Amino acid sequence: MAEPILKAIGVNKSFGSVVALSSISFELNAGEVMGLVGDNGAGKSTFIKVLSGVHRRDGGDIIFKGKHIDFKSPKEAMDAGIETVYQDLALAPQLPIYANMFLGREIMKKGILGKLGVVDKDAMRKEVKERLARIKSHLNHVDQLVGTLSGGQRQAVAITRAIGWGKDVVIMDEPTAALGVKESRQVLDLIKDIKAHGVSVIFISHTIPHVMEVTDKIHVLRLGESVAHLNTKDTTYEEVVQYITGSKC
Numbered sequence: 355m356a357e358p359i360l361k362a363i364g365v366n367k368s369f370g371s372v373v374a375l376s377s378i379s380f381e382l383n384a385g386e387v388m389g390l391v392g393d394n395g396a397g398k399s400t401f402i403k404v405l406s407g408v409h410r411r412d413g414g415d416i417i418f419k420g421k422h423i424d425f426k427s428p429k430e431a432m433d434a435g436i437e438t439v440y441q442d443l444a445l446a447p448q449l450p451i452y453a454n455m456f457l458g459r460e461i462m463k464k465g466i467l468g469k470l471g472v473v474d475k476d477a478m479r480k481e482v483k484e485r486l487a488r489i490k491s492h493l494n495h496v497d498q499l500v501g502t503l504s505g506g507q508r509q510a511v512a513i514t515r516a517i518g519w520g521k522d523v524v525i526m527d528e529p530t531a532a533l534g535v536k537e538s539r540q541v542l543d544l545i546k547d548i549k550a551h552g553v554s555v556i557f558i559s560h561t562i563p564h565v566m567e568v569t570d571k572i573h574v575l576r577l578g579e580s581v582a583h584l585n586t587k588d589t590t591y592e593e594v595v596q597y598i599t600g601s602k603c
């Protein structure tokens with residue numbers, strides 16, 4: 355068995371006297387989708403913020419591609435290969451799709467003009483079109499302003515941006531929470547597609563049927579602790595809910 359691409363061992367994090375994470379452990383293999391579930395306040399967002407360099411952990415180990423890591427900023431995590439799609443998506447509504455895909459990483463024109471800071475819009479458009487063609491995205495018009503897109507399409511922009519950087523791990527914090535049935539379906543299909551491309555996904559969701567559908571394994575947090583590591587095919591909706599609510603320990 356190959357080494358997990360990402361592994362956490364006994365990760366702790368407190369905010370003052372609030373213990374948000376207590377000895378959290380998991381293993382994620384390449385091309386695997388892990389559901390991260392738990393009630394409000396269970397520690398899901400804190401945990402992914404630790405993984406993505408937003409928060410520093412107080413203790414424990416995180417091993418990514420065989421190396422111990424301690425990201426000091428989100429940029430360090432992104433440079434290493436961990437991309438996160440946050441609940442607020444961090445998109446610029448006044449900019450078109452292609453520009454959002456390159457936010458903070460714009461392609462500059464080569465030669466003398468590059469020094470003047472001129473962005474190469476055509477190169478970015480071309481690259482984004484190629485990316486969209488590689489995945490089952492429902493986005494067609496790269497010049498459309500993000501502010502005019504539906505919630506599902508915006509989610510798709512944020513996810514496509516994350517996977518567009520050739521990343522090893524994409525973390526998604528409740529990507530379907532604000533979406534309707536059809537749009538949720540598109541995001542779930544996108545997750546399956548990402549997995550088919552060998553990228554690993556950590557998928558946070560309160561919608562257990564979605565978690566049952568797209569994940570290989572499920573990690574349940576309760577009050578900052580890891581209470582269950584389940585293989586999706588060996589568990590049931592009912593069992594997952596029992597672990598979340600604490601009727602099963």
Ligand SMILES: Nc1ncnc2c1ncn2[C@@H]1O[C@H](COP(=O)(O)OP(=O)(O)O)[C@@H](O)[C@H]1O
Pocket residue numbers: 369372373374392393394395396397398399400401
């Ligand atoms: N920046 C913060 N400062 C203080 N407490 C926090 C902070 N972020 C999260 N917490 C606390 O940590 C716990 C876990 O929160 P969170 O990770 O947001 O849970 P979840 O995403 O599972 O709903 C909660 O008790 C929350 O109030």
Ligand SMILES: [Mg+2]
Pocket residue numbers: 398399400
């Ligand atoms: Mg949260």
